[in-house]
Amino acid sequence: MSEAAMKAGERRHEKFEGLVERAQRYPPVPTAIAHPCDEVSLQSAVEAARLKLIVPILVGPASRIAEVAAQGKLDISPFEVVDAAHSHDSAAKAVGLVRAGRAEALMKGSLHTDELMGEVVSREAGLRTARRVSHCFIMDVPAYQSALIVTDAAVNIAPTLSDKIDIVQNGIDLAHALGVSDVRVAILSAMETVNPGVPSTVEAAALCKMAERGQITGGVLDGPLALDNAISPQAAAIKKIVSPVAGRANMLVVPDLEAGNMLAKCMSFLSGADAAGIVLGARVPVILTSRADVLITRLASCAVAQLVAAARRADAAAALH
Template sequence: MQFIENKTFDEINVGDSAELTRTLKSEDIELFAVMSGDVNPAHVDDEYASSDMFHKVIAHGMWGGALISAVLGTELPGPGTIYLNQNFNFLRPVGLGDTITIRVTVLQKDEKHHHVILNCVCINQDGDPVIEGEAKVIAPTVKVHRPRTQLPDVHLHESGARFNELIKATYELPPVRTAVVHPCDALSLEGALQAGLQGMIIPVLIGPTAKIKAAAAEFGGNLDNIEIIDVPHSHAAAETAVAVARAGKVQMLMKGKIHTDELLKPVVDKATGLRTERRMSHVFILDVPNYPKPLLISDAAINIFPDLQVKRDIVQNAIDLALALGIDMPRVALLSAVETVTPTIPSTLDAAGLCKMADRGQITGGMLDGPLAFDNAISKAAAETKGIQSEVAGQADILIVPDLEAGNMIAKQLIYLAGADAAGVVLGARIPIVLTSRADGVLSRLASAAMAQLYVHHEAGGTLL
């Protein structure tokens, strides 16, 4: 065990010194900005910093000051030290990758008050001083020898960052005419109108006009130049939306304040709906802290106990969406409880069958492996521990779950325990359906709309006008 120990006033001599060395990383700057609230663009904005006087991102000046404080509080004099005064001269900027040595040296001692004055200097890897100053402290008079506190791991996650990237990917694409089904509450209507303002969709609002206008009034939404198809209730809204889609007048559906089964009932009607030869399935896209890329999960909302053929469609739908999102060769992990094909666990047999279907060209565009347990699908360390040799294990883009219950639990756990942001879309019908949850905020709704817009354009091969 490491210990931390001070030097008492009586043990300190003029000329004594202590130092530590740190290399500036982007995480240091981000953590300091989070802690201090200092978001000066010279420190956190690459584009701005490149045109600033130093032409690069630099550390906050007090990052070096904090390191001087660390030496005083942990090394010399160490625990029990009371800071009285500190001055700094900032001589040079500290950039990413710079290695700084922080050194304090005793200059004077005051026996009467146990005051100690120390020279403080921070020197970069070239031997140039970047900060100079003096500190005045009260040195401890009692010896301290204690176990060194182990600091917690800190993981930085910019909430919404990947969803914002998804939205940015739509900026150069034409908007898609979208039937917004029964947008009679403020949240769903605001999401649709925001998607319209950002050029992702041309919203066609279908529902009772009076309720739509009342919802808009709740948040000051502007309905000027927005097409509204007036229908008496939610059932009629869903039926009308499907009819409009069958007529080719819209290329997407978006759920408003309506139950999912109520929306999907006219969609799946064999005679008048939007069914195709492929089974419809829902795909979650999750921005999970500590996972290095977006994670797609299917199916957690529509197919309860899918058989092998339905799973084939679920996999293909998810791959097609991943391709539309710009993932060149999506890695698909077929989840189960174990990594070996086990006759008593049906999901392992389905995984083996799906892999063979991919080998035979019945599933295209992705790289499949399974069965894989959840940990081996998303953690390289876990996969290596199990001795799993795979291009998918530990780096999955898509998780295919055994059934709806498993998928719903995984997605909700990642959202509510891991802090993931979630968006979702239904594929397999003639057009994609943005299927949001009542708990989804505006960003999730925009991300869902962005996914569907990208999918529409990808399927159209760039020919959509």
């Protein structure tokens, strides 16, 4: 970090910068950007393209996109623009580019998340797979030793046990795509013991047994765990919880959307964490960013999508052999 940055109280985002550097080892991923009609979303596309994370296809009202580019002094001349009438049409046409095989990722522009996700999960023309669609935050928490995956805090409101199987597997697969070989999954609740009166503790125990029986693969699960026992070795030791996960989790599975939303925002606003966002379980990764995100967070979200796309290409190639 530069001396000027230190004086200004800025911090390096080492975990996110590492994600960007890792993603740059792979070819940029063709990405349909739905309705990039404000400076934040268009700047994100331009900068992500400059860093060779994505090849943007800008989908939205062409005149409006050109106006925003001119106002922000952003050069969009290298990018394809697909004209659309309005935000809903932008979402539909962006999803159509994926279905046509022209894009390997989707990115939210200046439209509502519901508009884009509505097209993604449409039964007729969407991007559904056999997996449940779920969201993962990749959290860069300054005081924690590794990036933390938090799931699901944005899509599934009150997931069932069946939903949570896919939510956990989506998160584990994401961790592998990010280069994490030792995926330690904490299934969170308000306590670390199974209590029939608290359904999330029963579901946590069931998920752990499913992992033991090979129904969930690629990670080590433990739960139920309270948050302190999941991330603090001292708290885990005091409670005499001994497992490969307790005190050193790198993936946190929350009971429901409300708990996940509160956890992620507590990390962001009380711990100074940044949160990259990605939706998994569809045919391609979906990049969800917020206008409040700093640029490195938006770029990290693009890097995550690029790494997921690269992992899927590798899996497809391996399947052919």
